[in-house]
Amino acid sequence: MENVKVDETIKETAASEPASDPFKAAVMPTYGRFDVIFDHGKGAMIWDTQGEAYLDFVSGVAVNALGHGNIEIAKVISEQAAKLMHISNLYWNEPQLKLAKTLIDLSEGVLQDVFFCNSGTEALEGAIKLARKYGKKRDAVKLAHLSHSFHGRTMGALSVTGQEKYQAPFKPLIPEVYEFPANDIEALKALDSSYCGILVEPIQGEGGVNSISDDYLKALRAKCDELDILLIFDEVQTGIGRLGTFYAFQSTSVKPDVVCLAKGLGCGFPIGAFVASKKASVLVAGDHGSTFGGNPLATAVALKGVELISSAAFLANVQEKSEKITQKLSALADGHIIKSVKGKGLLIGIELGIDCKSFNTVAFENKLLLIPAGENVIRVLPPLNVTDEEIGLFFEKLAVILESLKEEKNAK
Numbered sequence: 001m002e003n004v005k006v007d008e009t010i011k012e013t014a015a016s017e018p019a020s021d022p023f024k025a026a027v028m029p030t031y032g033r034f035d036v037i038f039d040h041g042k043g044a045m046i047w048d049t050q051g052e053a054y055l056d057f058v059s060g061v062a063v064n065a066l067g068h069g070n071i072e073i074a075k076v077i078s079e080q081a082a083k084l085m086h087i088s089n090l091y092w093n094e095p096q097l098k099l100a101k102t103l104i105d106l107s108e109g110v111l112q113d114v115f116f117c118n119s120g121t122e123a124l125e126g127a128i129k130l131a132r133k134y135g136k137k138r139d140a141v142k143l144a145h146l147s148h149s150f151h152g153r154t155m156g157a158l159s160v161t162g163q164e165k166y167q168a169p170f171k172p173l174i175p176e177v178y179e180f181p182a183n184d185i186e187a188l189k190a191l192d193s194s195y196c197g198i199l200v201e202p203i204q205g206e207g208g209v210n211s212i213s214d215d216y217l218k219a220l221r222a223k224c225d226e227l228d229i230l231l232i233f234d235e236v237q238t239g240i241g242r243l244g245t246f247y248a249f250q251s252t253s254v255k256p257d258v259v260c261l262a263k264g265l266g267c268g269f270p271i272g273a274f275v276a277s278k279k280a281s282v283l284v285a286g287d288h289g290s291t292f293g294g295n296p297l298a299t300a301v302a303l304k305g306v307e308l309i310s311s312a313a314f315l316a317n318v319q320e321k322s323e324k325i326t327q328k329l330s331a332l333a334d335g336h337i338i339k340s341v342k343g344k345g346l347l348i349g350i351e352l353g354i355d356c357k358s359f360n361t362v363a364f365e366n367k368l369l370l371i372p373a374g375e376n377v378i379r380v381l382p383p384l385n386v387t388d389e390e391i392g393l394f395f396e397k398l399a400v401i402l403e404s405l406k407e408e409k410n411a412k
Helices: 008-015 073-082 096-108 120-139 155-159 162-169 186-190 214-227 295-310 312-332 354-366 388-411
Strands: 036-041 045-048 055-057 113-117 143-145 177-180 195-201 230-234 257-261 272-276 338-344 347-352 372-373 377-380
Touching: 045 195, 055 338, 055 388, 073 295, 096 113, 096 214, 096 272, 096 295, 113 120, 120 143, 120 230, 120 272, 155 162, 177 186, 186 214, 195 214, 195 354, 295 312, 312 338, 312 347, 312 388, 354 372, 354 377, 354 388
Parallel strands: 143 177, 143 195, 195 230, 230 257
Antiparallel strands: 036 045, 045 055, 113 272, 257 272, 338 347, 347 377, 372 377
């Protein structure tokens, strides 16, 4: 185990209870956190301030696409920070231009223009505005989203999120937003020309790692073409190589009009974007803005990450690691603790037959970081460059976790 030099103040903070800790009390209690303070990481490994090592298969919720402490990403951050960090969008900067062109080229002719922002929810907000403006030509203002979806926490993105538990405390939300049942082709008959856009996650990460079927997507694409509705793909969690293709839509047979990106785009550095097709690109000067969006530091980091992740060899490796993990997980399915395995690429869901929170707590106790999705699914989100050794450690820890849970169940 690696030795870590720990500041005495932080040591005391880590050892104390959150309620009585003056440092923790200074932060709004908007997250349910495990009581641990992390200090540094390398690859899929992360160490706390006490020197304890954990296997991180959360990856910052699919953000740390190249793991912790990536040398190439760190080098770009250092070099670009010393050169130019921020200038505002009153002027051009070279990293932004290069990243925009790279994202367009990687779409293989599907997308044309990029707007840079700072996060996934900002990308969704921008896409909502774009859809509303697109529909103005025929007075179409309605927005559609799918059941069990999750698109963000700001008021616009929250309004198109299909989970009442997130929405209830903040109603009323923005008007003219309607929910459609996911994967129900028959229900699409209710779409009409009063709609300007519909938002879809190719796989619903937060909602339970629910796949949207290709047949449904094809029917939706046809309906959008018929009624001139923008098809907006939320690829915040599924894009940037997570499914084994650079864009998530490239793992389907459907081409969207708009794609929202964030999370893995910056490989740990905050950046978001929405990317529009020629048809959908209707925003002009003054329609939208972002003070920090597309700054030289964020775009330089993202450009390096995109260059690494988009290579054919890298994406093939993601698919190979996905197959290895899912096959071994499926072999562990017993119908009780593990009921089934779902997802695609390195967005993997373990459907549980027990309480999700209990499973995750035991995982944490065994120094394995995982994340719930919905009520009974655990998400497995390793870095895209996860190694065979790290995968081996994952299954070693999982074996201990499953044995512990079986013993607990038998004791009851």
